[in-house]
């Protein structure tokens with residue numbers, strides 16, 4: 646194996662997110678406009694062979710976790726065979742982030758292909774509000790998907806809930822109750838300035854501290870030691886199953902411990918969600934570069950990784966691409 650990917654601040658990049666498509670069958674208001682975005686032409690997407698090859702290079706560079714994302718990754722045709730290919734490559738921790746709309750049909754095949762665990766975006770447990778936030782009336786189908794994932798043995802099941810002021814912050818205790826009833830882990834994510842419609846503003850961010858305090862008043866929480874994940878994770882003091890966590894990207898940036906790197910659906914390597922620079926791995930692949938040349942390009946890009954996003958600084962610049970084009 647090559648030396649691990651270390652940047653000039655000593656951070657080790659070992660958690661890779663691979664976006665399979667920029668398309669989505671939801672239109673979450675904090676991500677995409679109702680009419681969608683200009684989708685990438687198919688020829689610009691990495692093929693499964695290209696993804697498999699890149700993942701091989703990253704494994705060699707010490708990557709341990711590979712998470713498949715989108716857009717909505719289950720919209721990409723034949724995703725199960727890709728999961729098999731990656732599982733056969735020996736990815737130590739292979740997971741997926743999905744909106745869950747197609748999960749009821751696909752959970753079993755995904756688990757059989759070697760997927761271990763799954764994160765599902767659920768922003769409301771109320772049908773009408775869910776429909777408002779995602780612009781799709783699909784809560785029941787997503788809940789069916791969660792049950793199918795459970796039956797298929799995907800574990801742990803994690804829910805991602807983006808908390809937006811004035812929209813769903815009154816549900817955080819209900820989500821905690823849902824976690825206790827199901828054994829799921831709920832992660833509350835602060836709203837970040839990555840929405841295509843640029844509707845983000847600081848007063849719509851609900852600080853994670855506020856979320857935790859609201860839950861702790863009803864269901865006391867105990868912090869759990871959890872390794873280098875950017876989430877802060879808690880279990881319930883009374884021993885109930887499930888748990889909650891917070892991803893305080895805006896109010897308490899965790900850039901100093903960031904171990905994440907990303908490949909967009911069109912093969913651009915990014916060292917930060919908010920990076921303003923991308924490295925074109927697709928061009929290298931298609932120009933016939935060998936694995937060492939690709940590894941060298943990745944190593945260079947990681948070496949240039951910045952200290953962190955500057956959301957809280959006056960000079961913050963939004964990246965040109967929004968969340969669904971980068972890959973959560």
Ligand code: 5AD
Pocket residue numbers: 675676714742765766805806807834835836837838839840968972973
């Ligand atoms: N801020 C925070 N989280 C977001 N996501 C999408 N857009 C945003 C945003 N602007 C979340 C999705 C998904 C995860 C990959 O990223 O809800 O759960």
Ligand code: SF4
Pocket residue numbers: 669670671672673676677715716717744766968969
């Ligand atoms: Fe689709 Fe995820 Fe964006 Fe929602 S947040 S529109 S599910 S890509």
